[in-house]
Amino acid sequence: MERMPSALPDGEPVPADGALPASALAGAAGRPLGFYLHVPYCATRCGYCDFNTYTATELRGTGGVLASRDNYAETLTDEIRLARKVLGDDPREVRTVFVGGGTPTLLAAGDLVRMLRAIRDEFGLAADAEVTTEANPESVDPAYLATLREGGFNRISFGMQSAKQHVLKVLDRTHTPGRPEACVAEARAAGFEHVNLDLIYGTPGESDDDWRASLDAAIGAGPDHVSAYALIVEEGTQLARRIRRGEVPMTDDDVHADRYLIAEETLSAAGFDWYEVSNWATSDAGRCLHNELYWRGADWWGAGPGAHSHVGGVRWWNVKHPGAYASALAAGRSPGAGREVLTDEDRRVERILLELRLREGVPLPLLREQGLAASRRALSDGLLQEGPYEEGRAVLTLRGRLLADAVVRDLVD
């Protein structure tokens, strides 16, 4: 539900057959490969959401091609087969699969399993592969969860957002408080090893105590992973309009900072450790391996409308509309809308901006002279931790995590 911003970047065109430059595949064997599968359907659109998702069940593309929820698994399978062609004789098995949306659980559990099977058939899944789906607390039940588990899913992420009814209402979330916590128990019962709860803080009308209550409820449900995001009010969303009209107040950055500190305090007291700015896990095994692929510059193929991919320094993204997406695949063309081939400097900058968000931080040799000088200032300003710095890594302190973007701006110099 938060994997894909709606606005696509500008870039160069993707060839019709989706072929990648030779440079992208060089040394691929040394990098893990993951798959992201996008499901662009939702029952209703939430007021704060600007992701690529649609509430209609049927969307028509050019030439009468129909993209519907019912045949979506087949359409997506077409792209997985295209991926096989494009990656050629790449021998890698797939390490992670992540199904996100939209609302993946609006599809039948069998559809999700079929999509996963297509990946297994074309690429093979690693024995210890992490296979995650996002799930809406109202659209799963024990039978659904059992089907997923039997089909190979071993991790599930529920969009809880808040334990408070009035907060859920501002967010247009339709589930009843308590339901996500129940889902965790059902998932555990179905045999899921890893369960995540997504939380949102800083929603207009939320108090510090509301936020504490949400954290306590989430922790009490027993997940091994919690993601906590500050609510971003994106332009063009219903919520942005409501704030502009003065119907709901805007949350200021200082409140966000307070809530973040509350999250860190509460989660760490409950045995969760941060491993990325917005992510906490009870153990290293509980970390989301798939997300770490994003943050460590690994390869992943994003399938589905508007999905982004990265292979060996080439980033590309698909057309957004499900109709246009289905039409391209039906015509045997790549659904890629644009791509960019990163320069060495782009990749260096990306490494800094992504890895600084991680508990392991950025290796200092990645920095140039000016960036190093800036890192020393950040250290003396208490934004970087002393111990890791002495061992050659820039790792954010708690205060530094709240100012990560400012630190990045200095470190990339």
Added chain:
Amino acid sequence: MPATPSHVPEPSRTDPALIRNFCIIAHIDHGKSTLADRMLQLTGVVEQRQMRAQYLDRMDIERERGITIKSQAVRLPWAPTHDKGNTHILNMIDTPGHVDFTYEVSRSLAACEGTILLVDAAQGIEAQTLANLYLAMENDLTIIPVLNKIDLPAAQPEKFAEELANLVGCEPDDVLKVSAKTGLGVEDLLDKVVAEIPAPVGVKDAPARAMIFDSVYDSYRGVVTYVRVIDGQLNKRERIRMMSTGATHELLEIGTNSPEMLPADGLGVGEVGYLITGVKDVRQSKVGDTVTSQQKGAEEALGGYKDPKPMVFSGLYPLDGSDYPELREALDKLQLNDAALVYEPETSAALGFGFRVGFLGLLHLDVIRERLEREFGLDLIATAPNVVYRVVMEDGSEHTVTNPSEFPEGKINEVYEPVVRATILAPTEFIGSIMELCQTRRGTLLGMDYLSEDRVEIRYTLPLAEIVFDFFDQLKSKTRGYASLDYEPTGEQTSSLVKVDILLHGDKVDAFSAITHKDQAYAYGVRLVAKLKELIPRQAFEVPVQAAIGSRVIARETIRAIRKDVLAKCYGGDISRKRKLLEKQKEGKKRMKMVGSVEVPQEAFIAVLSSDDSAGSGKGKK
């Protein structure tokens, strides 16, 4: 169609009795350039098909703003309607129309025996026109009052004829009514110029004395100097001497304008024309100076010469520090054509390298800044304009302060500031608000006269510093645009002035220092501090913003430290977007100026310093 009359007298061989030298005094937009165009056409010096609007205004900015900065002279042959056989020579000397150029106007007037007072029949006379009219009267010029635009539906020729008659001392019926646009009445006007303006009088056999009334740099020909010969004769190829400096030059070319330059053998008594000597800088050919022959030259210069004296100063800094050499080059080029433009390098801790530039006044400043930006493609920050202060210390030493940040520390005995005599013309209904404005600007009422039943002339002594700030904008807004303003420097006065400094995180920001009256210092400090708090983004640490007089803090705000600057999420699809955002933020950072350890956006400097902004409060009330 008019044709050039026959038997046109040639330059250097023209009987002074046939010469009429005149200028046109008019307010911006009252139609001076259009009238000049019509005269060019009627006298046949410009053919119909070559005619373009405002023929004489050469610079784009002049044409766009409808104002004339640099004057010119055109030799027009005219056979009066009732004396066709007797072709006269009319020299029309164009004058600058703005208060900043009063000195240039006075020299143009000194080159004439008469003037056309041109007033818009729908608007009546304006303050600057009135000021120039008084100048013309002081020079004993014959005044021909003319109402223009009588074809306009809003024209009130009777009302304004009465006003002009009162001012000039004639009968309302003597006021000519013309439409420069349609040409109506312009021939009568030319006849009247011949009939009423006296012919020039000079000593033919005396050593040559010619007065420079304008000096223009031309990139092909060097400096073109416009002169009016008073006595004797200047001949081609002779050597001439500038009497203020003693410098001598070869006369490469001498001639008249019709309206293009036309070489001649020389210029005799009463004639008006141009000289080219090959000098490259107008400061070598100064307005008001006397030109004489090197051999057997005149002993005594003509009176009235003054060195141009800058009244208003502003720091000009390139937005991008690497443009500094280009700024220097551009100023050098502009100075070739502008003897009144003075500048010297200046360094600001906040703004980097730039120049402290002196101007004749606010329009001069605006025009120069606009030309630098437009013709030379420079992006500039201009500090708030200030005047020149004379500071006398208790130990008797004296400082001339052209930059507020250089205001001396220590024991000050007296501070002197320049004052002006301001003349404001406005409809009577605004008397109250005008007096209120002048009162808050430390003005002293000198007097008030009714020009007509519903128009009044108000005279005040005001500190120049109050005028250079946003006085004119305030005046316009308080009088719905009806008031007009003119002022002339009248000396200096002692005042209780203090320097207000602005400190960011304890560091003084030189560009924001200002000299104000002590009663206004607090308001200035509070206003600036509040504004900076709003404009400067939160930093990694808490930033106090203070206004102080010496070590005494008079206003304070705090910019709280930023506590959160991180995007919540950064997953696959966010990465390209995030990298691009970072590039954008880096660009933004480049546009920040470091003041001590505080990053200040350029926009904050521009917003605080620009006079547009300081006038904002006034404009808002319109």
